[in-house]
Amino acid sequence: xxxxxxxxxxxxxNSGKTTLFNELTGARQHVGNYPGVTVEKKEGxxxxxxxxxxxxxxxxxxxxxxxxxxxxVARDFLVNQKPxxxxxxxxxxxxxxxxxxxxxxxxxxxxxxxxxNMMDVAEKRGIKIDVxxxxxxxxxxxxxxxxxxxxGKQELMDSATRVVREDQKLAPLIISYGDDVDQAxxxxxxxxxxxxxxxxxxxxxxxxxKYMENxxxxxxxxxxxxxxxxxxxxxxxxxxxxxxxxxxxTYPEAMIADQRYGYIKSILKQGIVYQKYDQNxxxxxxRIDKVVTNRFLGPLIMLAVIAGLYHFVFxxxxxxxxxxxxxFGWLGDGVNxxxxxxxxxxxxxSGIIDGVGGVLGFVPLIMFMFLGIAILEDSGYLARVxxxxxxxxxxxxxxxxxxxxxxxxxxxxxxxxxxxxxxTRTLKSPRERLATLLTVPFMNCGAKLPIxxxxxxxxxxxxxxxxxxxxxxxxxxxxxxxxxxxxxTVVKGDSTPFVMELxxxxxPTFKGLFIHTWERTWQYIKKAGTIILSLSIILWAMMTxxxxxxxxxxxxxxxxxxxxxxxxxxxxxxxxxxxxxxxxSAEARALKDQIKRLDYRQAEAALRHSIAxxxxxxxxTISRWAGFDxxxxxxxxxGFAAKEVVVSTLGTAYSLGEVDPEESGSLSDTLxxxxxxxxxxxxxxxxxxxxxxxxxxxxxxxxxxxxxWRWGAFAMIFNTVLAFVLAVIILQVGTAxxxxxx
Amino acid sequence: xxxxxxxxxxxxxGTVTAIKVAGELGRRIRDMGLVPGTEIRIQGRAPLYDPVAxxxxxxxxxxxxxxxxxxxxxxx
Numbered sequence: 001x002x003x004x005x006x007x008x009x010x011x012x013x014n015s016g017k018t019t020l021f022n023e024l025t026g027a028r029q030h031v032g033n034y035p036g037v038t039v040e041k042k043e044g045x046x047x048x049x050x051x052x053x054x055x056x057x058x059x060x061x062x063x064x065x066x067x068x069x070x071x072x073v074a075r076d077f078l079v080n081q082k083p084x085x086x087x088x089x090x091x092x093x094x095x096x097x098x099x100x101x102x103x104x105x106x107x108x109x110x111x112x113x114x115x116x117n118m119m120d121v122a123e124k125r126g127i128k129i130d131v132x133x134x135x136x137x138x139x140x141x142x143x144x145x146x147x148x149x150x151x152g153k154q155e156l157m158d159s160a161t162r163v164v165r166e167d168q169k170l171a172p173l174i175i176s177y178g179d180d181v182d183q184a185x186x187x188x189x190x191x192x193x194x195x196x197x198x199x200x201x202x203x204x205x206x207x208x209x210k211y212m213e214n215x216x217x218x219x220x221x222x223x224x225x226x227x228x229x230x231x232x233x234x235x236x237x238x239x240x241x242x243x244x245x246x247x248x249x250t251y252p253e254a255m256i257a258d259q260r261y262g263y264i265k266s267i268l269k270q271g272i273v274y275q276k277y278d279q280n281x282x283x284x285x286x287r288i289d290k291v292v293t294n295r296f297l298g299p300l301i302m303l304a305v306i307a308g309l310y311h312f313v314f315x316x317x318x319x320x321x322x323x324x325x326x327x328f329g330w331l332g333d334g335v336n337x338x339x340x341x342x343x344x345x346x347x348x349x350s351g352i353i354d355g356v357g358g359v360l361g362f363v364p365l366i367m368f369m370f371l372g373i374a375i376l377e378d379s380g381y382l383a384r385v386x387x388x389x390x391x392x393x394x395x396x397x398x399x400x401x402x403x404x405x406x407x408x409x410x411x412x413x414x415x416x417x418x419x420x421x422x423x424t425r426t427l428k429s430p431r432e433r434l435a436t437l438l439t440v441p442f443m444n445c446g447a448k449l450p451i452x453x454x455x456x457x458x459x460x461x462x463x464x465x466x467x468x469x470x471x472x473x474x475x476x477x478x479x480x481x482x483x484x485x486x487x488x489t490v491v492k493g494d495s496t497p498f499v500m501e502l503x504x505x506x507x508p509t510f511k512g513l514f515i516h517t518w519e520r521t522w523q524y525i526k527k528a529g530t531i532i533l534s535l536s537i538i539l540w541a542m543m544t545x546x547x548x549x550x551x552x553x554x555x556x557x558x559x560x561x562x563x564x565x566x567x568x569x570x571x572x573x574x575x576x577x578x579x580x581x582x583x584x585s586a587e588a589r590a591l592k593d594q595i596k597r598l599d600y601r602q603a604e605a606a607l608r609h610s611i612a613x614x615x616x617x618x619x620x621t622i623s624r625w626a627g628f629d630x631x632x633x634x635x636x637x638x639g640f641a642a643k644e645v646v647v648s649t650l651g652t653a654y655s656l657g658e659v660d661p662e663e664s665g666s667l668s669d670t671l672x673x674x675x676x677x678x679x680x681x682x683x684x685x686x687x688x689x690x691x692x693x694x695x696x697x698x699x700x701x702x703x704x705x706x707x708x709w710r711w712g713a714f715a716m717i718f719n720t721v722l723a724f725v726l727a728v729i730i731l732q733v734g735t736a737x738x739x740x741x742x
Numbered sequence: 743x744x745x746x747x748x749x750x751x752x753x754x755x756g757t758v759t760a761i762k763v764a765g766e767l768g769r770r771i772r773d774m775g776l777v778p779g780t781e782i783r784i785q786g787r788a789p790l791y792d793p794v795a796x797x798x799x800x801x802x803x804x805x806x807x808x809x810x811x812x813x814x815x816x817x818x
Contacts, residue, residue: 062773067766096799097775125800251764257772261779279800286785286802295789387804391790394806497809498793499770502802 005164006054006081007046010074010105011089012098013060014503016117018042020089020147021057022515024157031519037707039073040425048157051164056083064104066217069430075217078110079201084164086112087156092122092129092144095273099264106138109172109203113160114142115152121504125283126276137267139170148509172203177259181212181252184240188233195229198222211237213253285504289384298388305381306403310412313368313419314446320364328357343544351540356533360525367521369408369419374516376404377426378508383500390498396480397487397495399432406436406479410443413472417441417694421701422520429496435483437705438491438715441694442479444471447643450661451689454647458668459679467686475690482722490714524701535696539641542612543634543649548605556602560595567591600655607652612637626688626727627681636688642695680740684727691723743817747782747794747810755783756815763812775799776813 011017021029025044034041042057058077059070066072078086088105090098105112116131135142141159145152176182188208192199198207198221210218211233222230237252244250250258291297332353339345376382386400393402402424403411409420420440427433444452452471460467487493547553564572567587574588575595584592607613608630616633623633631653638649644661651659651667659667671677693716694702703712734740744759758780761771775798776782785795785802792807805813 063769065769065773067769094799094801097801100773100775249760251768253764254761254768254772254777257769258777258779261775261777289786289795289802293786293788293795298789387793387795388788388790390806391788391792497767497770498804498806499767499774499809500804501774502795502804504802 001050002052003050003164004052004054005084005161006056007160008056008058008078008081008083008086009089010058010078010086010101011060011117012062012091012094012101014501015060015089015091015094015098016147017060017089018057019509019512020087020115020117020145020153021055022509022511023147023150023153025055026511027515029515029519031523034073034077037069037073039069041073046157048161051161053157053161056081062101064101064108065213066215068428070428072217078105078108082110084111084167085160086110087115087160088112089115089117089145089147092116092119093125093127095122095127095129096261096264096268099267100260102138103173103175103260103264106140106170106173107175107209108206109170111163111168111170112140113156113163114138114140115147115156116142116144117147119144119152120146120149128274128276130272130274133270134267134272137270137272172205174205175259175263177209177212177252177256180240180243181255184236185209185212188236191229191232195226197226197229209256212240213256283504285380288505289502292381293384293388298384302385302388305376305385306407307412309372309376310407310415312372313365313408314414317364317368321361324357324361324364328353328360332357346544347537347540350544351537352533354536354540356536363521363525365416366419366422366524367517369423370520371513371517373404373408373423373426374513375508378506378512378516380503380505382426383502386500387502394495394498396484397432397491398436398480398483399427399429399496399498401427402432402436405440406443406476409440410445410448411476413444413468413475414446414449415443416445416447417443417698418524418701421698421705422524424705428500431487431491431493432496434706434711435486435491437702438486438711439479439483441698441702441715441719442475442482442691444475444690445643447695448689450644450647450664451639452686454650454661454664454668454671455682455686457664458672458677459682471686471690474687478691535700536641539612539638542615543607543610543638545610548602548609552605553602556598556605560598563591563594563598597655600652603652604655607634607649623724625731626684626724627678627731628685628688628727629676632685636692639689640693640696642697643689646689678741680731680734683734683740684730687730688723688727691719691726693717693720693723744814745817747796747805747813747815748807750784750815750817752784752786754817755781756817757781758813759816760814761812762814767809767812771805771809771813774803775801776803782815 009017009021021042021044024046029042029044032041032043033039039059044055046053046055056077058074061068061071061074064071064075066075077083086105088102090102102112102114116129122129131142131144141163143152143156143159145156177185185205185208188211189204191197192204192207198218207218211222214237219230219234222233241252244252244255292301332349335345335348335353339348373382382401382404385403388400389403390400393400404426405420405423407415408423409415409417417440420443421437424433424437424440427436452468456464456467571585571587571591574584575592608617612634613630615637616630619633620630623629628636631650634653635646635650639646647661647664647667648658651664654667654670656666656670693699699712699716702715703709706712750756758776758778760778761768761776763771780798783797785797787794793804794807794810795802795804
């Protein structure tokens with residue numbers, strides 16, 4: 001008979017937990033979120049003998065306090081889901097520090113089995129561990145493993161399933177935390193038993209311990225269940241705390257931590273660890289760090305690595321992106337040929353195929369970006385980048401790790417905010433992460449560049465390089481200042497402590513990189529794909545409906561007939577017979593152009609008549625302040641679908657047909673000659689484009705990554721208002737000063 | 743001599759004597775293995791002299807200077 005059991009993997013970050021998880025579950029894993037939070041939940045199955053094991057990879061934590069989201073999630077899972085066994089992965093080369101978490105599992109009295117991982121690293125460092133003795137002293141099974149090679153996997157599962165089979169109730173470990181704390185805890189335990197206070201989910205001693213540690217989660221739960229008793233407990237803790245501060249100048253929580261480490265030390269002292277070398281001697285990893293984080297070389301190497309990542313992501317993904325574009329182009333053309341002209345064709349080609357193509361077009365980019373970041377993260381380099389840049393980013397309320405997201409989004413002009421927003425996942429501090437993902441869309445993504453190119457060609461052709469430089473610097477300055485603004489207003493709060501580990505450099509495993517990259521890419525396709533498809537249909541509808549009234553369609557048709565009738569019959573006939581313009585006579589070509597111009601005028605009229613066009617016209621009263629007319633407004637509304645659309649929509653609005661963003665020469669000539677346009681307005685539009693609402697793919701990613709639609713809405717509204725204010729200031733101040741006017 | 747960790751020089755060794763902060767920061771510092779009695783050595787500082795990297799129980803940790811301010815160290 002097959003037995004089912006849940007196995008939780010828990011351990012410090014960098015202990016090889018995820019590597020072990022990948023080794024066990026391989027492709028049979030599933031990534032989701034814990035209910036209501038953005039912490040990733042990885043699950044998979046593993047068959048071992050007569051067991052079908054449901055394996056859950058808990059977030060990596062150092063402790064079981066309630067400070068970080070990861071810790072709360074891990075703790076709640078252990079307490080509420082009650083997995084049959086917890087495998088605690090411990091880095092053998094870092095035994096003492098890793099045991100701190102193990103001791104807390106023992107205090108909680110849950111069934112654990114220790115995987116003493118990275119035995120090879122420990123051995124190389126001259127560390128020998130008496131595994132059996134450690135197991136005896138801790139009272140739980142300890143199995144040496146090397147997760148990277150899969151060594152010890154069988155033995156580990158053997159031990160874990162034995163724990164499940166034996167199903168022994170483990171008594172919570174009792175450590176003395178000093179007389180004052182101990183006495184108070186005994187008193188509290190009695191009361192907890194008598195009042196059944198939170199006792200159904202947690203062991204009594206553990207509740208008392210968490211009260212002593214001032215644990216926010218337990219404290220608030222206590223107030224809910226029994227406010228009177230909770231108040232009494234808080235009083236007891238306060239008394240002990242005051243007493244400890246007066247006599248020993250310490251806090252209960254500090255006292256408890258000290259005693260835990262003391263307990264670990266007392267175990268290790270009994271001949272568990274034999275260390276051949278001095279514990280703090282330099283390893284090859286430290287020697288690499290001497291160069292890589294060197295005051296002068298460090299920043300240079302970092303620039304090279306970042307430029308390399310950028311090149312890798314955006315250059316090599318060009319080929320598959322090209323294939324996808326080619327495929328969707330081919331598909332669009334095919335449908336174009338099969339279906340008769342009309343709404344259905346327009347919906348399928350412009351709405352669905354372009355929309356889905358737009359989403360899938362990002363896929364290679366996202367895959368390459370995640371692969372690049374996974375390499376940097378798994379190798380340990382990302383932690384060094386955070387270390388080196390923290391001082392700069394902290395000034396703006398961000399974190400050293402924020403830099404990657406900014407770079408990928410277009411910190412070097414030409415990135416993309418979608419993978420940029422997703423790159424914030426490497427940030428572990430919630431407030432810094434939110435501020436980062438709200439500001440990365442200010443960077444100049446690849447889709448904004450054609451707009452800049454168009455306006456620069458039309459108005460600043462002589463200063464192209466300088467303007468591009470100003471645009472790039474402007475985006476950084478803007479993003480960092482806005483981040484600072486957010487951090488002192490809506491994302492207010494102390495900066496998260498930077499206390500972190502610089503893990504030793506490690507060669508990433510192929511399997512790990514592959515799984516990492518694939519699962520995130522797939523998540524993007526699945527989640528973003530469905531929403532984006534429906535949104536692109538809505539945008540298509542906005543720019544299509546309502547169609548021109550029959551009367552004006554008829555008028556255009558009449559004009560078309562008039563043109564044809566006015567031309568000599570032979571020339572008009574030529575047009576009907578040959579489609580290829582190179583075979584036409586000069587007169588026929590002129591006639592064809594004339595009709596094309598009429599078609600473009602009809603497209604312009606239709607666009608203006610549509611919902612989007614009406615919105616653009618209605619907005620004119622406000623947008624006039626920044627100098628934007630209805631044409632610019634529609635183009636910017638279209639830009640919400642994807643910034644690439646701005647140039648082509650502007651083309652339609654100026655009766656030039658759909659302008660290819662790559663070759664916008666005719667449009668820039670038109671703008672340059674248009675008396676309504678001034679270089680100052682163009683500058684305002686450049687700034688507006690830089691800062692206004694992210695495209696909706698990015699907005700959806702922001703909403704997903706921040707865990708709330710409100711932040712998605714915030715990004716749209718706040719950014720647009722900010723951009724508009726800046727554009728208005730530029731136009732009004734510039735006009736008053738009389739600069740950059742024609 | 744007891745000094746504040748911020749004042750320690752690169753490669754200087756010492757023993758932690760007190761962590762003078764409660765709450766989240768204090769907790770994080772302790773979770774990483776920095777408790778009274780722990781031996782440390784300053785490994786180096788970031789290019790802008792902040793944060794600081796230190797060696798603790800065979801691992802490398804990083805702290806911002808304003809966080810190191812709360813850690814008191816006994817040095818020779």
